[in-house]
Amino acid sequence: MTPLRLAPRLFRVAAILIKYQLDELVDGAHLLGPLKAVRLLFPRAPAEVRGLPRGARLRLALNELGPIFVKAGQVLSTRRDLIPADVADELALLQDQVPPFPGTEARAIVERELKAPVTTLYARFDEQALASASIAQVHAATLHDGREVVVKVLRPGIDRRIARDIDLLHTLGSLAQRWHPNADKIRPLDVVAEVEKMLSNELDLQREGASASLLRRNFASGIDLYVPEVHWDLSTQGVLTLERVHGVSADDIAAIDAAGLDRKRLAEKGVRLFYEQVFRDNFFHADAHPGNIWVDLGRIDEPRFIALDFGIMGSLPEADQYWLAENFIALFERDYARIAQLHVAAGWMPANVRLDELEAEVRTVCEPYFTRPLSQISIAELVVKLFQTARRFELTLQPQLILLQKTLLNIEGVGRMLDPEIDIWAVAHPVLRRILRERYSVRAALRDVRRRLPEWMHMAPRVPELVRDALRQVASGERREVADPRVLLQTRDTARQLHRVLACGLLGAALLVGGAVLFALAPRLHASLPAACVAAGLVAFAVGWPRRSS
Incomplete structure (x- = not known):
């Protein structure tokens, strides 16, 4: 979006900042210098606003600026390493509750996304929203088998609005990055990037459904935490149907x-x-x-x-x-x-x-x-x-x-x-x-070994060849990042040490893989044999570990 097209919206931002007596943001950052001359055109803030602390005034200003600025404030509230605690506490109170859009539009979006009439998809669909936020709103519904669900629907045109508002945030962030005296601490462009990523994720309801499914699996017992079930046959990127709780x-x-x-x-x-x-x-x-x-x-x-x-x-x-x-x-x-x-x-x-x-x-x-x-x-x-x-x-x-x-x-x-x-x-x-x-734990390590075993078995036949090629490259000087071969082979003792490291390393690797194979292929055997192989492998590694010269 060009700066000229952004000018009216920047003017509105300046007006709201002045209305809530956030002039220190305007003056300190030198962001809106040309607009400071027109302050007299705006009425003074009411007495109840003037008496509020700065954090509360900023929260009210962001609420008036709209949902995307509310999201930015929510992200900024998490950056307590960057902003004062009193401001962070106030911004943490931001809620992106907005008036719902008409239920008839929600019905039309559901039918377009799921490619079927609502009466075919649900036994009942309540057009009055249960809850409404800046990105989506939720409607109650009932499946044909009688189960209660909720249907989350993206707001119409929300992707275009977010793209437009993100452009504005980028412009404001760039101005702040350039002129704000504490830009290196606040890092406004990083904050804008976090807002953009968060909004991008929230615009994909299929991603949200996948997250719900994984969390539900992680707490499958439902004893401590219950996660509603996702109805995938009634969900897309723009519509998400969840069990009602x-x-x-x-x-x-x-x-x-x-x-x-x-x-x-x-x-x-x-x-x-x-x-x-x-x-x-x-x-x-x-x-x-x-x-x-x-x-x-x-x-x-x-x-x-x-x-x-x-x-x-x-x-x-x-x-x-x-x-x-x-x-x-x-x-x-x-x-x-x-x-x-x-x-x-x-x-x-x-x-x-x-x-x-x-x-x-x-x-x-x-x-x-x-x-x-x-x-x-x-x-x-x-x-x-x-x-x-x-x-x-x-x-x-x-x-x-x-x-x-x-x-x-x-x-x-x-x-x-x-x-x-x-x-x-x-x-x-x-x-x-x-x-x-x-x-x-050792048990967790063995499980990890068992999981990786097929990959290791696939690579095992090539290990001697890879070791030989590496040694050839070191000896010929083609590979210097490991060690300089003239130093490595300078003395007979060093050469012996290299051979011991190689032999013990290969033996240790073989014993470790052997123990893993026994554990994976014969889990009912007594654990002492795989454990002995693993222990022997570790001993081989210890014996072959290069000694520092005195």
């Missing part, structure tokens, strides 16, 4: 108490569910505010949660998942040196960081928290403070970690709402320990 929002304390549910038990279960989703399954609900997390009032003996709205889900690269879990354990155990080492080992910080200085900074942040009772310590708040501190050491913060941070804040908020005295540390520590024991 009944419950109350997790913040409806009065209804939960009236049903006689144990809120303390429910709060502990919510914390456990978070760590299981992140560290056991590596797939977590990343929009877990109370509106999307319900409580099933029909389960008094074994209270459980119900998950809704799967448009924003998160996962971590396997390496980050491991490093993050170890960081949490070190934090629980107040091992500040370990936290510093893990940040560097994970590659989140440059290798030239002085570990003693980083350890001292981590200790400075954490120690004041540990003077409080554990039930009053917020893990989420502490993680945010650590991220803020680590930024001074050139922390490279990945988007998936930011999403996790937001989710942790949401879950802790729900937990403390249900039980203000919950000791999150006492609940989380043993859960994380158990998950790590199971995930990185």
Whole structure:
């Protein structure tokens, strides 16, 4: 979109910022300098607005600017490592509730997407929306077999509107990136990119259905968390049909108490569910505010949660998942040196960081928290403070970690709402320990070996040839990234060491693969024989490991 066509919309943005006395954004950023001269054309903000804190005024301004700006505010609220806490708290209250579009249009969209009349698809379709948001709205319906469902329908023309608004956000982000004095900390273009990615995902309801299906499989028992079933024959990219569930929002304390549910038990279960989703399954609900997390009032003996709205889900690269879990354990155990080492080992910080200085900074942040009772310590708040501190050491913060941070804040908020005295540390520590024991145990490693075995067996016949070619390349000087052959073969001792490494390495690999084959092909045999093969393979590797010359 050309700057000329954007001018009226930029003018409107400036007008709303001025209306809510956000002049410091205009003045400090120098974004709308030409428009500042026309401030007198706008009426002064009402007294009730002038008395509000800056975060509340910004929240009201974003609400007036429209749903896409609300989404941007929601994303910005997660960046507590970048924006003041008072502003982040206010932006976290943003809700993208908008008036529904006509039910007749929803019916037409359903018929177009599913290529059949609504009466053929459903026994009943309620044209009055159950809920309405900026991207889609939800209608109640009944299948021909009597089962109740909800039908989520994308707003008509929403893709074009989002594209237009994203253009505007890119323009504003570029201006802020260029002129805002704190652009290097706020990184407005990164925020815009996060909004764009989030909206792109939410525009694909088939993706949301796939996420719901996976989360449902991960908690198939339904004891702790219930996920509604997806009806794939009645779902497309623009329409999603889900089993209808009944419950109350997790913040409806009065209804939960009236049903006689144990809120303390429910709060502990919510914390456990978070760590299981992140560290056991590596797939977590990343929009877990109370509106999307319900409580099933029909389960008094074994209270459980119900998950809704799967448009924003998160996962971590396997390496980050491991490093993050170890960081949490070190934090629980107040091992500040370990936290510093893990940040560097994970590659989140440059290798030239002085570990003693980083350890001292981590200790400075954490120690004041540990003077409080554990039930009053917020893990989420502490993680945010650590991220803020680590930024001074050139922390490279990945988007998936930011999403996790937001989710942790949401879950802790729900937990403390249900039980203000919950000791999150006492609940989380043993859960994380158990998950790590199971995930990185010998049994888990053998399962991984068994899974990879076909690939290894396919490659095994080529291993001697690959080793021979590598040695030939080293000896001829064609391959220098491993070692300089003139240095490697400089002495007879070095040559012997090379042969020992090669022989022991091949023997160790053969024993490990042999143990895996025995475990995979004869699982009913006693485990001692495969274990002996694996142990012998490890011994061979240890014998062949190159010694440093004295």
